Amino acid sequence: MIEGNILIVDDNKGILSALELLLQSEYKTITTISNPNQITAFYDLKNYDVVLLDMNFSAGVNTGNEGFYWLKRIKELSPDVSVIMITAYGDVEIAVRALKEGANDFVLKPWDNNKLLGTIQSAFQLRQSRIEVSHLKQETKHLKQLINKTQTPIIGNSKPIHQVLNITHKVAKTKANVLITGENGVGKELIAQDIHSGSLRKDEILVSVDMGAITESLFESELFGYTKGSFTDAHEDRAGKFETANGGTLFLDEIGNLSLSLQAKLLAVLQNREVFRIGSSTPIPIDIRLVCATNCNLDQMVEEGTFREDLLYRINTIQIEVPPLRDRGNDVLLLAEFFLNSYSKKYGKIGLKISASAEKKLLEHNWPGNVRELQHTIERSVILSDNKTFTANDFMFKKPSQSFTKVLDITIDDMEKTMIENALLKHENNHSAAANQLGITRQTLYNKIKRYGI
Numbered sequence: 180m181i182e183g184n185i186l187i188v189d190d191n192k193g194i195l196s197a198l199e200l201l202l203q204s205e206y207k208t209i210t211t212i213s214n215p216n217q218i219t220a221f222y223d224l225k226n227y228d229v230v231l232l233d234m235n236f237s238a239g240v241n242t243g244n245e246g247f248y249w250l251k252r253i254k255e256l257s258p259d260v261s262v263i264m265i266t267a268y269g270d271v272e273i274a275v276r277a278l279k280e281g282a283n284d285f286v287l288k289p290w291d292n293n294k295l296l297g298t299i300q301s302a303f304q305l306r307q308s309r310i311e312v313s314h315l316k317q318e319t320k321h322l323k324q325l326i327n328k329t330q331t332p333i334i335g336n337s338k339p340i341h342q343v344l345n346i347t348h349k350v351a352k353t354k355a356n357v358l359i360t361g362e363n364g365v366g367k368e369l370i371a372q373d374i375h376s377g378s379l380r381k382d383e384i385l386v387s388v389d390m391g392a393i394t395e396s397l398f399e400s401e402l403f404g405y406t407k408g409s410f411t412d413a414h415e416d417r418a419g420k421f422e423t424a425n426g427g428t429l430f431l432d433e434i435g436n437l438s439l440s441l442q443a444k445l446l447a448v449l450q451n452r453e454v455f456r457i458g459s460s461t462p463i464p465i466d467i468r469l470v471c472a473t474n475c476n477l478d479q480m481v482e483e484g485t486f487r488e489d490l491l492y493r494i495n496t497i498q499i500e501v502p503p504l505r506d507r508g509n510d511v512l513l514l515a516e517f518f519l520n521s522y523s524k525k526y527g528k529i530g531l532k533i534s535a536s537a538e539k540k541l542l543e544h545n546w547p548g549n550v551r552e553l554q555h556t557i558e559r560s561v562i563l564s565d566n567k568t569f570t571a572n573d574f575m576f577k578k579p580s581q582s583f584t585k586v587l588d589i590t591i592d593d594m595e596k597t598m599i600e601n602a603l604l605k606h607e608n609n610h611s612a613a614a615n616q617l618g619i620t621r622q623t624l625y626n627k628i629k630r631y632g633i
């Protein structure tokens with residue numbers, strides 16, 4: 180027995196009985212009505228899966244117009260319900276019109292029982308799929324809202340940050356591709372999120388891809404997706420980031436870390452506005468708003484031949500330079516207060532304060548790791564300090580480089596982390612120069628920075 184509700188509407192009581200008899204052993208609830216006016220009184224019409232609807236109700240009238248009228252009303256009251264029109268006076272023209280106006284099928288009286296059961300089953304399954312799709316749509320909408328809601332507010336009241344936010348708000352509503360530049364940890368990703376949430380695509384998804392962490396071999400499968408069986412580990416079809424971001428915004432972080440061959444592949448997608456999943460020759464059109472970020476000087480990289488000029492022109496319609504924290508004056512204190520509140524909640528240490536001497540120390544520091552460094556500094560202090568009011572001594576800035584030989588309890592990871600911090604300090608956070616000095620690629624350096632939380 181199928182858990183389905185069927186409504187039969189026909190002015191002929193003999194037909195109602197025959198259909199009820201046929202269907203009652205197959206479906207859980209069968210309701211019959213002989214007067215279509217009763218349809219609108221059905222408060223639970225939405226709970227019916229299939230309606231079998233006669234087309235002529237008044238004696239001597241067989242135009243089918245009454246059936247079309249009631250079909251329209253049913254669809255207004257319950258758009259997802261499946262309707263099967265059933266008539267003794269049908270022709271091709273009426274059947275086509277019924278389908279065009281939203282009926283699922285058209286059956287002629289007298290009917291063949293087996294065929295009719297098959298028709299009702301298909302209509303029932305279609306109704307189930309519609310319900311599933313509508314649930315999935317609601318779930319997706321809810322998830323998108325959740326994802327977009329998790330954005331951290333942008334804290335800052337200084338002139339440089341106001342200038343940035345001013346451009347951000349102007350550009351957000353346009354379709355322009357945006358390139359966000361600035362040192363590590365200045366808040367480039369936060370600005371990208373702000374552009375998305377201020378744009379016409381705000382109800383769609385923002386997909387972030389860290390180009391610094393993506394290897395040459397994973398680039399295509401991650402960005403373009405793949406079809407089942409196209410390579411050993413492709414156990415199922417999978418959409419790439421471009422497809423996932425369709426209708427929304429794609430944020431490509433650390434775009435300066437892409438090799439020249441990957442830059443060419445990216446450029447081709449941006450020019451053609453379509454992607455091919457690996458293993459497929461069917462193009463998938465994509466409609467994305469592109470926002471990129473980098474801490475590299477792309478103009479200089481173009482001159483040096485390590486970044487394609489045509490790609491730069493595609494991505495930098497508008498460029499937003501996010502200033503380093505050391506140029507934002509008292510924003511340091513606003514941010515410190517913000518992080519203090521959020522970490523004191525997180526670690527259950529309510530009522531923490533920062534003393535005047537500690538504020539002075541925070542203002543004097545030059546923050547090579549920018550807001551991320553400040554955030555980590557505050558988090559460390561909240562965890563480690565026993566004071567309610569933090570003094571200058573509670574804020575320990577990372578001073579890389581002690582002599583390893585003096586430290587007894589040191590691991591290889593500690594040593595590597597310190598060497599990376601030293602190199603970054605020496606080269607004022609220039610990743611290329613630091614990687615060069617350490618004898619590793621910029622991508623490896625980048626992965627290690629993320630791993631050690633530097």
Ligand SMILES: Nc1ncnc2c1ncn2[C@@H]1O[C@H](COP(=O)(O)OP(=O)(O)OP(=O)(O)O)[C@@H](O)[C@H]1O
Pocket residue numbers: 331332333334335361362363364365366367368369370432472474514550551554
């Ligand atoms: N103005 C701000 N207000 C609040 N939080 C901020 C602000 N700027 C940055 N942050 C926080 O600092 C951290 C680093 O920011 P974000 O990741 O956006 O920097 P980034 O410039 O993209 O870094 P990277 O170059 O390493 O990718 C994040 O946790 C972010 O939420």
